[in-house]
Amino acid sequence: MTSAVLQVSDLRVTYYTDSGRTRAVDGVNLTLYAGERLGLVGESGCGKSTMALALMRMIKPPGRIESGSAIVGDETDNVDMLKLNEEQVLQARLSRIAYIPQGAMNSLNPVMRIGVQMIDAIQAHRPKATKTEMREQAEAALESVELKRGVFHMYAHELSGGMKQRVCIAIGILLSPKVIIADEPTSALDVVVQRQVMETICKVQEKIGATVILIGHDMGLMCQITNRVAVMYAGKLVELSTVREMFTNPMHPYAKALIASLPNLDNKGVFRGIPGLAPSLLKLPSGCVFHPRCQYAMDVCKTTMPQQSVTKSGRYVYCHLYDKDGNQVSGTPLIKPEAVTN
């Protein structure tokens, strides 16, 4: 196996608001290898963006990183993002780990030309580069996301939503980082451009041996693009599997329901949402956080938090239906994804 380029352990992030403490990321462990593409999925508000922001050290008050480490890089050259000082963080961002934020297109400065914003980003890291070099680098990045070089001179309002999103991706890959986190990079794009953008991200990734974390809701995209899929629920990673395992045999009941809710062209008008609301992160249910909505919930689920089960193939899941080696505990129903109906 290739070397790990991102090792996250026991990451915890809390938002302190008037109404209480929101545990947005609650003890996440994750190791990613060079060349790997991880899909991070989960209900809206479950903490995906917060996790990404924490890895970038971009959590702002009232949010706080409570604990954890996030080691970026291989054995020979790495940093712990959560231990760096302010200045080191600025250097590490974009060059070691880049984040293409959700709704990135709105983060472009409306009164600055696109090119100026790109040069600003490069300059902080390559103070010795000449204007021409930086401009060449910026225009090449624009081209790599299928934009015309002329976009360099344009303003954000002159571009469509999709074009702006691609500008942000171009900025994210400017300095060839080892970890690229793309937060819903294509949710505003049509399928054709989606494919182009994803192919671009993959190409860049292969060239620089980076790992990509793709945050999103489009399970079709996840299925086509990623190698592994992590499912998050209420601040926790509840299952981590290869894409094949996830789509053919999801283990966690939430993952099963998610896979079963996917639309296709044969089931028009059938909406299979998962019943019930996502839990309030202010007041999490006891035991397994999914138990109020889980159709397999047992008594133990209401009182005891499930421990991690790890299968031989290395996938992991948190659920009382499985023993610590990931084998189905006898007596529990055997479940096939097709059988999950709501």
Place this chain on the structure above:
Amino acid sequence: MAPLLELRNVSKIYSQGLLSREQTIALDNMSLVLDDSKPSIVAVAGESGSGKTTMSMLALGFIEPTKGEVLYKGKNLYKLPANEHLKFRREVQAVFQDPFAVFNPFYTIDHLLTVPIDKFKLTKSKKQARTMMEDALSAVGLRPDEILGRFPHQLSGGQRQRISVARALLLKPTLLVADEPVSMVDASLRATILESLKKLKKDYGISILYITHDLTTAYHISDSIIVLYRGGVMEAGDVDTVIKNPKHPYTKLLIDSIPWPDLKLRWGTTDLQAKEGEYKSTTGCRFAGRCPFVMPKCKETVPPLFQTDKTRAAACFLYEENPQLARQNITELISA
């Protein structure tokens, strides 16, 4: 019945940058009538930059057409007297594409939702206002106790997007223009929100202009669909007909490119000829540069709409044996 909203031969042309001789035809000669006697959900689909948001901004009266007219109950939207304009503002609601841009960051969600209640005098009672807010939030899968009192930046992307939908639901409009309303929520919630939009149509007779690049949801929620490419209508008609059996080469490409959550259907088997670019020339078919079926005449003449079925037309010379349909008449297809 009088049409509620009508785009009549509307075009929007942008002159770009300092070299302002360069023009972008964001929307070209679009006509569409939405009738309030027959509520329906019309999807407008197309790739990035195809003019979808431009069309919704025109319909909402946020930008003025370069050519043609936008009519509200038969009157030019830009010449409405103040009282009718307020009525329009209430009856036609919008959910914007970018949930990160729309909310004033200094107001809490309560405040953001109270403003329209006060402005349109939905109720005088504080208690009733609260109930209305809570109902609207619950309808989009949000917990009122968790959301009210917060600021927009304290919400996740999908939560913000749902606030926009909730705000629109609150006002029970006659027409909802929804630009990518569910792009940032998961499949399960997407189903829930779309279901609540469908229910709106059924229970309150609300028409919806559903703007999206997501053909799967368009198929599930809409009655009819208009496929745009570089500002022009490529194909329009009944949603089942168009999606299940697309005729226009561009619609085919779009449908072929959907990433399916199915390991057996690999993405990227068809070759992509996509190149970003606005439509600048008016000679020939806009899709000719990417079309696998391009013929010499495609580069010379703009293909008119050919009516291939009772409920569908495609702007492509491959179907020229069929009768032509005038552009201003596409509404006939979708209300059939």
